[in-house]
């Protein structure tokens with residue numbers, strides 16, 4: 789099974805609004821999820837410039853954007869996507 793790609797935006801806006809904390813995501817991942825995701829950092833994903841996407845920080849999980857992302861909301865989204873595989 790392909791891993792779910794998780795891109796944490798570390799552009800300036802996202803970083804200021806909390807992405808620095810999100811970089812700790814890997815540490816907080818439940819044991820069973822660790823080998824199912826591929827976590828990378830990304831420069832500005834472009835969502836901070838578009839009001840339709842909501843509030844920074846942004847994380848892309850697979851093909852979904854998580855706005856106002858926190859470690860727990862990103863983990864929830866990963867679990868959600870694994871359910872639908």
Ligand code: FES
Nearest residue numbers: 797799802832836
């Ligand atoms: S800085 Fe994160 S989307 Fe622009």
